[in-house]
Amino acid sequence: MSECVIPTLTSSEVVQSKSVLPAGWKADLSNLKGLDLTQAVLELLRRTTSRLPQDVIDALVKGRDAEEEGSRAFNTLNDMVKNILLADGHVTPLCQDTGTVIFWVRHPYGLSQVAVKKQIREAVKLATQNVYLRPNCVEALSGKNSGNNMDPFHEGHPVVHFEEWDKPGIEVAVMLKGGGCENVGAQYRLPDAALGAGRDLKGVRKCVIDAVVKAQGQGCSPGILGVAIGGDRVTSYEKSKEVILRKLGSKNPVPAMDAFEKEMVSDLNTLGIGPMGYGGNTTVLGVLAEEMFRHPASFYVSISYMCWSSRRLVMKIDANGEVSFD
Amino acid sequence: MIRLTTPITEDQIRQLKVGDEVLLNGRVVLSRDMGHKFMKEQKPEWLKPILENMVIYHCGPVVKKHEDGHYSFVAAGPTTSIREEPYQADVIDTYKVRGVIGKGGMGKKTSEGLQKTGAVYLHATGGAGSLLAERVKRVVDVKMLEEFGSPEAFWIIEVEDFPLVVTMDSHGGSLHELVAQQSQERAKALMA
Numbered sequence: 001m002s003e004c005v006i007p008t009l010t011s012s013e014v015v016q017s018k019s020v021l022p023a024g025w026k027a028d029l030s031n032l033k034g035l036d037l038t039q040a041v042l043e044l045l046r047r048t049t050s051r052l053p054q055d056v057i058d059a060l061v062k063g064r065d066a067e068e069e070g071s072r073a074f075n076t077l078n079d080m081v082k083n084i085l086l087a088d089g090h091v092t093p094l095c096q097d098t099g100t101v102i103f104w105v106r107h108p109y110g111l112s113q114v115a116v117k118k119q120i121r122e123a124v125k126l127a128t129q130n131v132y133l134r135p136n137c138v139e140a141l142s143g144k145n146s147g148n149n150m151d152p153f154h155e156g157h158p159v160v161h162f163e164e165w166d167k168p169g170i171e172v173a174v175m176l177k178g179g180g181c182e183n184v185g186a187q188y189r190l191p192d193a194a195l196g197a198g199r200d201l202k203g204v205r206k207c208v209i210d211a212v213v214k215a216q217g218q219g220c221s222p223g224i225l226g227v228a229i230g231g232d233r234v235t236s237y238e239k240s241k242e243v244i245l246r247k248l249g250s251k252n253p254v255p256a257m258d259a260f261e262k263e264m265v266s267d268l269n270t271l272g273i274g275p276m277g278y279g280g281n282t283t284v285l286g287v288l289a290e291e292m293f294r295h296p297a298s299f300y301v302s303i304s305y306m307c308w309s310s311r312r313l314v315m316k317i318d319a320n321g322e323v324s325f326d
Numbered sequence: 327m328i329r330l331t332t333p334i335t336e337d338q339i340r341q342l343k344v345g346d347e348v349l350l351n352g353r354v355v356l357s358r359d360m361g362h363k364f365m366k367e368q369k370p371e372w373l374k375p376i377l378e379n380m381v382i383y384h385c386g387p388v389v390k391k392h393e394d395g396h397y398s399f400v401a402a403g404p405t406t407s408i409r410e411e412p413y414q415a416d417v418i419d420t421y422k423v424r425g426v427i428g429k430g431g432m433g434k435k436t437s438e439g440l441q442k443t444g445a446v447y448l449h450a451t452g453g454a455g456s457l458l459a460e461r462v463k464r465v466v467d468v469k470m471l472e473e474f475g476s477p478e479a480f481w482i483i484e485v486e487d488f489p490l491v492v493t494m495d496s497h498g499g500s501l502h503e504l505v506a507q508q509s510q511e512r513a514k515a516l517m518a
Contacts, residue, residue, distance in 0.1 A: 072491065079451045079489070086456035087401075095455040096388045096401035096477075131400050134388045134477060143360055145475030180406040180430070180452065196517070206517050213513045216506055218406050218430035220452035267516055271509040276452055277430060278491070279505050309453040 004069070005081045007057050009088050015051070018091055019043050026321040029168060032110045040315060040323060041123035041172060042130075045101075047325055048174050048313040049093045049132045052084050055248040056224075056285065056310045060084075063222055063275075063282030073280025077222075080275070080308055095309045098133040099176035101149065101158040102241065106171040113162050117155070120172075124149050124158045136179075161238075168319040173245050176311040181223060182304075184215035187237060190299040199299045201260060204229055204289075205267075207301040212268050212284065217277015220307035222285045224248065225264075228302045230292035236302040239290055244306045245314070248286040261287045275308075285310075329487075333379035334424040336444035342492045344499035348448060350488040353466065354427070356383045356481040358405055360474045362413035369420055376469075376482065377421035381448070384410060384428035386477030388455070389465075397465040399483070401455030404429040407447070415439025431493055431502030440496050447494035449501075461488045 021043045027035060064077035087094040101124055105116060127133045128149045137157045138145045144152070151157040188207040190199045195210055197203035208227060215223065228239035252258035264287040274280025285308060294300070316324050330338065332352035342348070355376060357365070365373065388401040407414075407428030414426060414436040424445050426432075429452040440446060450458060462483050469480040493501040 076451055079454055079457060083451075083454040083457040086460065090456065092456055092459075093388050093401040095453045096386060096403050096459075097405065097455075098388065098401075131388060131390050134386065134401075135475065136477070138475065143474075143478070145477070147475070178453075183406065209513050209516055213506075213509050216430065216502065216509070217452070218408060220429070270516070271512050273505060273509050276449065277502060277505055278449070278493075279501070279508075307453055 007081050027317045029321050038119040038122045042126050044315045045127040048311050050087045050091045059248045059285040072278045073274045076275040097178040099178045102175045103160045104173040106163045106165045170317040173314040181219035181307040184219040185304045186211040188301040204301050211303045219305040222282045222308050224285050224306040224310050225287045226304040227289040230294035236300040240302040240304040243288040243290050246288050257289050339424050339444050342446050344495050344501050346492040348490045354381050354383045356385045358384050360478040362410045365417045366413040381425035399459045399462045402459040403455040404450040406430045407432050418443045418445050444496050446492050448490040449493040461485050
């Protein structure tokens with residue numbers, strides 16, 4: 001019944017014309033103390049909430065076209081594509097769950113993290129007022145909503161990771177991580193007797209399969225899996241999110257991991273869970289894995305499940321202050 | 327394709343089977359975690375006329391408040407339903423709800439509730455926030471907005487041709503149970 005939609009997002013010129021940044025805005029990196037990124041981060045959020053990355057769209061379309069035309073899996077993937085076009089055209093959130101807002105900021109020496117954090121927080125408040133983001137930050141026990149996406153206790157939300165690097169430019173990556181898919185993430189400690197999973201790549205593979213079967217359609221499949229092997233409980237989970245920033249279809253620089261990712265995708269897509277758990281051949285869009293160090297006594301496998309609506313974007317400010325989004 | 331308009335009778339619901347595609351019209355009431363806990367624990371009387379023979383939607387929308395005070399939905403896809411598993415069957419029974427819209431499916435207790443009261447679980451496409459918001463024609467009213475906050479409030483809306491699939495019916499059928507079983511078997515083979 002569903003008409004097969006060919007996805008074409010609005011052109012970069014149109015996106016640019018709707019920007020909240022003044023035309024020709026450049027960051028003055030010669031004056032890091034006076035730099036204000038508030039509007040640039042607001043623009044980053046505007047784009048992230050309404051436009052999916054092209055690699056994710058391509059993976060969804062590839063999945064749809066591999067399903068039998070007219071099947072529930074096909075129609076569901078086609079509805080996802082329609083939704084992508086609507087949100088892009090209207091510049092409205094792709095999904096009502098605009099997620100936990102997570103930033104990764106990489107910056108040169110001399111930029112104040114205190115100042116940038118303030119600017120990011122202001123941008124998130126503005127994005128909430130502009131209805132790019134749903135107020136998604138509530139007190140843990142009472143459930144009381146702060147209304148503006150600010151953590152009512154400390155500065156835990158939005159989440160901001162900083163890293164100073166040895167380059168002149170600035171990168172701000174953002175991920176909108178929905179609650180449904182966050183809930184189906186999992187952490188394993190190997191060996192796992194119940195799974196028969198030992199401390200090797202075969203054991204890791206079993207963890208990934210187990211997590212996807214347990215998730216069924218509840219994380220809004222087809223999902224994208226971030227897999228961290230090693231680390232401690234915290235760094236492992238953190239890494240499993242960060243790897244989801246990588247583009248689908250890009251090569252893992254470690255050949256063994258690249259082969260593992262490809263094998264996992266084809267195995268997981270034989271599970272028959274399908275889009276939204278309705279059954280079908282498209283259960284995952286990608287697996288992104290990274291090996292880390294570990295303590296000799298610990299072997300963690302952490303899996304973050306990202307829904308099909310994988311909203312992530314990187315804002316790059318080059319040495320000349322030119323801003324681009326990728 | 328089956329067109330249904332709320333309020334819905336038990337007889338209409340009993341005819342629905344797993345796999346049926348439904349276009350829903352009429353009033354729908356949004357409720358999720360706080361609302362379900364509240365309904366099960368406090369059973370407020372004032373919700374009875376609002377919910378009888380109606381459909382509950384597990385959804386925390388993105389809402390725009392316009393200058394004249396009226397609201398519209400900007401994004402309104404389903405949230406994961408299984409979190410309401412401890413409450414759903416009681417809510418259906420107390421308020422004689424005929425349908426529950428959500429995503430991801432629900433468990434055994436809810437399935438038993440659907441069979442007992444005569445109700446169905448209707449699946450909407452998760453993440454399709456824009457697409458589904460387009461089918462919301464009007465925000466009629468909102469209850470407990472101050473107390474629960476916007477994502478958790480009881481929003482009462484009118485929908486037009488809201489696209490759904492019956493994935494749990496009033497006869498014990500569940501597409502979710504079927505897919506789970508098949509995928510578990512396949513996983514066993516993959517891990518062997």
